[in-house]
Amino acid sequence: MSLPRTFILFVALAPLTFGASKEIVELQRDVAMLQDQVQKMQAALNDKLTSMQTVVQQTWDSVNNTNRTMAVMQDRFNDAMKQQQASVSAPVASVGQKLDQMAEDFRAVRESVLDMNTRMGKLDAKMADLQNLINTIKAPAPPPPGATSPTGAPGAPEAQAGPPPGVSADAAYTNAYRDYLGGKYDLAMPEFNDYLKYFSNTQFASNVQFYIGDIYFKKQDYTNALQAFDNVLERFPDGNKTADAHYMKGMALMQLSRNDSAAREFRDVYTSYPDTDLAAKAKARLKELGLNVGTTNTRAKRR
Numbered sequence: 001m002s003l004p005r006t007f008i009l010f011v012a013l014a015p016l017t018f019g020a021s022k023e024i025v026e027l028q029r030d031v032a033m034l035q036d037q038v039q040k041m042q043a044a045l046n047d048k049l050t051s052m053q054t055v056v057q058q059t060w061d062s063v064n065n066t067n068r069t070m071a072v073m074q075d076r077f078n079d080a081m082k083q084q085q086a087s088v089s090a091p092v093a094s095v096g097q098k099l100d101q102m103a104e105d106f107r108a109v110r111e112s113v114l115d116m117n118t119r120m121g122k123l124d125a126k127m128a129d130l131q132n133l134i135n136t137i138k139a140p141a142p143p144p145p146g147a148t149s150p151t152g153a154p155g156a157p158e159a160q161a162g163p164p165p166g167v168s169a170d171a172a173y174t175n176a177y178r179d180y181l182g183g184k185y186d187l188a189m190p191e192f193n194d195y196l197k198y199f200s201n202t203q204f205a206s207n208v209q210f211y212i213g214d215i216y217f218k219k220q221d222y223t224n225a226l227q228a229f230d231n232v233l234e235r236f237p238d239g240n241k242t243a244d245a246h247y248m249k250g251m252a253l254m255q256l257s258r259n260d261s262a263a264r265e266f267r268d269v270y271t272s273y274p275d276t277d278l279a280a281k282a283k284a285r286l287k288e289l290g291l292n293v294g295t296t297n298t299r300a301k302r303r
Contacts, residue, residue, distance in 0.1 A: 163198035206239025
């Protein structure tokens with residue numbers, strides 16, 4: 001190519017080259033601005049991340065400190081509870097041992113009292129036997145046949161002052177009570193009656209009178225049962241079976257449809273003998289009658 005043509009081509013392309021350079025410069029400037037903005041954003045992001053890491057670290061340190069504080073408080077609380085438990089357990093254990101010892105002592109006293117009562121009952125029976133023997137010895141001999149008795153009836157025997165020979169209060173009671181427990185009421189009834197005939201002043205006389213009433217009750221002879229229980233209350237008001245006689249009298253009255261009188265007996269049992277099994281039974285019977293226990297105390301409380 002010749003020089004003139006080259007010059008002409010250069011002159012023709014010069015405006016295009018200048019325009020392209022200007023666009024490149026502008027593009028480079030924009031890229032530089034974008035890079036600068038990216039760097040600023042990166043720096044700002046790094047600052048925020050650093051700040052967040054600082055906050056997280058501070059929070060974590062606070063949590064750790066709180067956990068350590070809670071652990072220390074828990075240890076102190078556990079130690080305090082152990083000390084408190086130790087200080088309380090020893091007195092409680094001591095009180096428990098004392099209560100056990102008192103219960104054992106009370107059991108021993110109760111057994112001693114029961115044994116004493118048994119011995120007193122046997123002694124009472126032997127005294128009754130001795131008294132009956134004395135009465136038999138003092139009794140006049142029966143009149144000969146055909147003689148006139150003090151009452152004017154020829155040959156009328158004197159009333160027997162004591163039991164038949166060989167019959168003791170202890171043996172009579174034991175035999176009658178054994179038949180009663182065995183359900184042999186036809187045998188027990190005359191044996192109990194004989195006991196009351198010969199040994200009416202002994203400790204077990206009130207028991208015998210009560211068992212007679214109980215036999216009548218079991219045989220559904222409620223009228224005679226009521227009379228027998230009344231005999232217990234009239235002849236032995238301070239006997240062993242007073243409370244039982246009141247309760248069974250109420251039961252007999254219920255069977256005879258005398259509910260008002262029965263309720264009075266049950267209330268008497270409940271108020272006079274509290275904290276006993278009979279009181280609970282009497283309360284149940286009152287509920288059966290559709291009545292309340294009431295608060296009136298008709299008898300002095302027994303101790």
